[in-house]
Amino acid sequence: MTARPYVLLSCAMSIDGYIDDASPQRLLLSNEADFERVDQVRAESDAILIGATTLRRDNPRLIVNSAERRAAREARGLPPYPLKVTVTTSGDLDESYKFWHHGGAKLVYCPDSVVTKIRDRLGDLAEVAGLGETVDFGKMLDDLGARRIGQLMVEGGGTIHTQFLTAGLADEIQLAIAPFFVGDATTPRFVYPGIFRNDPAHRMTLAEVRPVGDVALLRYLPKVR
Numbered sequence: 001m002t003a004r005p006y007v008l009l010s011c012a013m014s015i016d017g018y019i020d021d022a023s024p025q026r027l028l029l030s031n032e033a034d035f036e037r038v039d040q041v042r043a044e045s046d047a048i049l050i051g052a053t054t055l056r057r058d059n060p061r062l063i064v065n066s067a068e069r070r071a072a073r074e075a076r077g078l079p080p081y082p083l084k085v086t087v088t089t090s091g092d093l094d095e096s097y098k099f100w101h102h103g104g105a106k107l108v109y110c111p112d113s114v115v116t117k118i119r120d121r122l123g124d125l126a127e128v129a130g131l132g133e134t135v136d137f138g139k140m141l142d143d144l145g146a147r148r149i150g151q152l153m154v155e156g157g158g159t160i161h162t163q164f165l166t167a168g169l170a171d172e173i174q175l176a177i178a179p180f181f182v183g184d185a186t187t188p189r190f191v192y193p194g195i196f197r198n199d200p201a202h203r204m205t206l207a208e209v210r211p212v213g214d215v216a217l218l219r220y221l222p223k224v225r
Contacts, residue, residue: 004141005152008172009161010041012215013190018182019158026058029178031213036066041174043069045082045153047107047144050099051160052088057188061102062155079104083149087160089135091117100125109140137167158189165222166194173204173220176212 012029013019021027030038042048043064050062062084064070070080081104086093091114100106106126108118115130122128131139144152154164164170175190208219 002142002145004145005046005149006171007141007152007154007164007169008041008045008174009154009164009170010038010174011156011161011190012176012178014178014180014182016181016183017189017191018184018187019156019190020057020188021182022184022187027182029215030176031215033213034176034215034217037212037217038176039065039069041153042082043073045151046078046149047083047085047151048153048155049085049087049160050155051157052086052090052093053159054155054157055086055093055097055099057157059098061098063103081105082153083107083147085109085144085152087135087140088114088118090114091121093118093121095122095125109135109143111135137163137169141169158192162191162194165191166196168197168222170222172207173218173222175218175220177216177218179214179216 011019012034014029019029043066048062050060064073064081074080084099084103084106086099087109089111091110093108100122108122108126108128109131110118110128111134112130112132115128118128129143141152154160205221205224206218207221208217210217
């Protein structure tokens with residue numbers, strides 16, 4: 001059986017757990033040094049995943065920004081950009097998003113019922129893969145493993161993080177904690193309510209704590225006891 005990729009959840013959040021505020025502009029939680037760190041993690045990954053809600057809300061390019069890091073990937077025989085992946089249940093994806101027009105190959109996972117809808121809308125901008133009646137994250141990881149994806153970097157949003165964590169599919173969490181509060185319960189969070197393993201027997205392993213400028217980086221290993 002093909003091995004599933006190593007799943008790394010990456011997120012910057014406020015002290016009170018929010019990943020954005022209510023303003024029209026995207027809230028910048030990281031600093032320049034942490035943006036560089038994230039760019040390095042992207043360059044070390046084989047694929048980067050965001051949910052369709054984050055795609056619609058932030059309209060990101062989701063690329064490796066550093067030319068030196070892209071060149072280093074190519075020197076290792078890799079494409080300059082990791083595979084970019086998104087997940088949708090509705091299939092409501094706009095072909096004008098920056099995501100489709102920057103970087104390398106793109107892949108959309110969705111229920112079988114919306115495969116044709118997405119293909120008709122995106123054309124050759126992305127490959128579309130159906131996962132059955134629903135979006136099964138385990139099946140998605142099996143498919144990514146079959147595509148020789150060794151490390152999957154997941155950059156949100158909160159619903160996607162919650163699904164990976166409640167299903168026990170995350171191997172590592174990298175949390176960058178910004179030195180301020182948001183305090184608005186209507187704004188997106190790192191995770192949402194779910195059935196997590198909260199008992200003491202399933203405490204995560206804290207692998208690293210270090211400052212990155214005025215941001216604190218916490219690395220947790222959910223599966224390591």
